[in-house]
Amino acid sequence: MEEPQENRSFIWVIDGADQIVRVNEAWLAFARENGAPELTAALVTDQSLWRFIQGRETAYLYKQIFSRVRAGNSPVKFPFRCDSPDCRRFMEMKLSLLSGAAIEFTTKLRQWEYRQPLDLLTGSGDRSEQFVKICSWCKKIYIPERGWGEVEEAIGPLDLFGNHARPRMTHTICEACSDFIRQELIRDPGQERNSH
Numbered sequence: 001m002e003e004p005q006e007n008r009s010f011i012w013v014i015d016g017a018d019q020i021v022r023v024n025e026a027w028l029a030f031a032r033e034n035g036a037p038e039l040t041a042a043l044v045t046d047q048s049l050w051r052f053i054q055g056r057e058t059a060y061l062y063k064q065i066f067s068r069v070r071a072g073n074s075p076v077k078f079p080f081r082c083d084s085p086d087c088r089r090f091m092e093m094k095l096s097l098l099s100g101a102a103i104e105f106t107t108k109l110r111q112w113e114y115r116q117p118l119d120l121l122t123g124s125g126d127r128s129e130q131f132v133k134i135c136s137w138c139k140k141i142y143i144p145e146r147g148w149g150e151v152e153e154a155i156g157p158l159d160l161f162g163n164h165a166r167p168r169m170t171h172t173i174c175e176a177c178s179d180f181i182r183q184e185l186i187r188d189p190g191q192e193r194n195s196h
Helices: 025-033 054-072 175-186
Strands: 010-016 020-023 075-079 087-097 105-116 127-135 142-145 145-148 168-171
Touching: 010 025, 054 075, 054 087, 054 105, 054 168, 054 175, 075 175
Parallel strands: 127 168
Antiparallel strands: 010 020, 010 105, 075 087, 087 105, 127 142, 142 145
């Protein structure tokens, strides 16, 4: 696997109606490198951003963030994860207000950790009717009676390596990420933000 490039900025812009109006070449390259070559500029531009965001709680939180940015509290920065089957990626997202209530998203890779590839996180193959909750923000898995943990911690309790099809992933927001983002939304934009 190639070493991730920390100096790239992945940029996309939505207009005041939350339609994607631009993605940069680094964004398109990242999609190709991560098994989504179908996400071309022609496919994603002029589409609603909400078509690409999974989970009711995730969409609700994004709407709150957009309201803050469009109210003039810009830019807003958040840490998040964008993992692949063999790499944990710790990233930062910055949302900046443009004219006409448009918002520019700029994401950068801040740190990464390689790991043994995890079949659960691949996009291909058959899935069972079982659902496993994953946090859209930190990529932790919900483990019943234990709470949220890294996917490696969930393998045993959820029998993810059993002799059956992999479960489907359902996206939500864990309590820690939700609380952190809500605190960031009420923070004075002039204050220094701490990393999550």
